[in-house]
Amino acid sequence: MTVALEMRGISKSFPGIRALADVDLVARAGEVHAIVGENGAGKSTLMKILAGVYQPDAGSIVLGGSETRIAGPIDARKRGIGMVYQELNLVPDLTVAENIMLGATPARFGFVRRRALSDAASAVLDAFNARIDPSALLGSLTVSQQQIVEIAKAYAQHPSIIVLDEPTSSLSEHEAQALFHIVRRMRADGIAIIYISHRLREVLDLADQVTVLRDGQQIDTRASDGLTAGEMIRLMVGRDLTDIFPKRVVPIGDVVLEVDGLMRAGAFSDVTLNVRAGEIVGLAGLVGAGRTEVARAVFGLDRAQAGAVRVDGAELVARTPAQGVAAGIAYVPEDRKRDGIVPSASIKDNVSLPVLRSLSTAGWISRSRERDLVREQVETLGVSPPVIERAVDTLSGGNQQKVVIAKWLAARPRVLILDEPTRGVDVGAKADIHAIIGELAAAGTAILLISSELPEVLAVSDRIYVLSEGRVTAELDRTEADEAAVMLAATGEAAHA
């Protein structure tokens, strides 16, 4: 196979930090090359060099056989490099076709050639076998459809190389399958694909080559045949993780959280479930099945129109998060950036935010009590660095997540709802978060866990509820739950079987 891209001896330093040290990367036409590593391993720096955002301090980039300097993102695109970032760069108020052709809109004398625009966009969507209406407004699509449009936008430029940075992080397993189909299609077209993902199983499924980075160093590059997830993790973290999801067995007590016939129009209906003290209950389902919506309504962020929520038998009219917190419910939200952290504030100010009132006398904050409480939580959770005055937006994703969890542990909840607590978090932090969840359960907290990562839900949960289109379609005990059973219920097939 022809070599589409060769990056040789790439090094890059930032003041006080060596981000990449002598990294080689060879991407061949018609091949999927995965790059894996913990957060901060240098994956994004390497891709930013390829995209022309950064210039390397040393090393060379060979594109299609000739050595090249990539001047900037526009230059990268001209040279046939398509970038698809984790955050979608689309315009919600334009149509699908207009988004796909954005930046390359066919025009004459400044007027858009509408026919050519829609033809070009349709051709790309057809190639992907995607059933998306090119004339639909982008904002009306689901996240997974938007993700496909984002890739179509890169593909429409006829690139020789496409970089996919965490394309599945916001997709459920089912939706990810559609995306894999597109990746394989692009590979068949002879495009060299660079694939970055934390989901190791899909890396094994998709990739031909795998490069492992750790602390800016290239640890290994090898064919994916014969590679296992365990081996990859060992290379990534430099230590053996015998069990990715260790499960602690703890005594299970009385029912703490009871949700009875909860309904919110257009989101979910007749949701009944319960969680006992010390129990970890998984809430599984496809993206869009209503898991987050249920969690938000139980906590009080959204209003439920019917049904009841009880904590320790006492019914609460959880209409505001303040009432949810007062009843002993805590919610670690799905979207950390939006609902989790106050970015410019310090670790201290973030952690104490929900319990500020209890740390104050007549509105006056007791700084010593606040400091003690935050220090204790930061220590328990292993937030790094444990400097409580540090602004949260200077921390890594995993540590920001720990801050959000710390914030809710400070409220000493009876019920902890965790919504995608390990999304976009590196392997080390993930193990830490699982350990914390286990400890909380051991201490008698009732835990409701939402995760799109099925192996995680299966490994951690004592019991699993499966949601499909806003309804509970199955309740599975730990012993009877496996991927097949959950997926069957999640896709709504169990009801017909």
Place this chain on the structure above:
Amino acid sequence: MTDTKLDTTITGVPGTSRVTRANLGARLGPVIGMPVGIVLLLVIGTLLSDRFFSVGNLVNVLINISILGVIVVGMTFVFITRGVADLSVPATVAVGAILTLGLQPAIGTFAAALVGILAACGAGVVSGILIGYARINPVITTLGVSTIVLGIAQWSVGGVIVYGSDADAQAFVNSRVFGIPVIVIIFVIVAVIGHLVLSRTTLGRWVYAAGSNPDATRASAVPLARTRASAFVMTAGLSGLAGALLGITLQTARPAIGVGYEFDAITAVVVGGISLLGGSGSIPRAIGGLLFVALLNNILVLHGVPTAVQGIAKGLLIVGAVSLDIYLRRKGGRS
């Protein structure tokens, strides 16, 4: 390589390391920029005019900013909660001034001022409810409330000037305690209380959080709507106080008495480096901006610069300060 290890664990992502050179500017700039600017102005002013660096002149500058300063304290709260700006200041100042002087003969100056301040707070409650709870754009809301309140004020006094009748109150506000003008003392007390509320109380913490990330703040069980509303109630109340002080010092009040205070307050806050995007800033910084503008103005006046040119200078200062804020935020890696 030990360095790499350390630094990646701190920040997680290479290139966003906390202390880069650009970052340093972004983090230190706002802290030392204003004091340096003020000292620079003091030096320039002294060099340009021998009348500038005298106790008399500088105390005059302080007297001139005291009434505006009371409003600036409130406006800082509005900026930090990401409430954009309170444009109803001219109306609430007028309410404070007109009611103070109008009710003076009936209930005495102090009680009249109290009524004026409470009435101004009422206007703030209306704005606050519309902005915080109904989530209407603050600029539109405060403009609307301003027009209505001014209308009521104008109507109630029949569109004429109200004159004061308590020369003692005027004399008291214009008097000095240990050489410090009473009006300056009032401003300093308001500023200190404002600073303590913002930095040491739950409300203050909520104000910052609401401005930095309202969604996460709500999800943290913070009464978001009430926090937002309180910033507008506070600004209205402090504008009412400013209006009362203004009325007492001038012993006349007309409905347009407060016009211009809203923009002067916004100028001070912006020049103080407080972002319109909310979530950061402090009372000392806003007062730094206020002092900077006042000193610059004073130098221009002493130098006989035409009023039109003073306006141009002030305008350039606002545009410059906002551009610098955006530039530093980009360099600092925040958008």
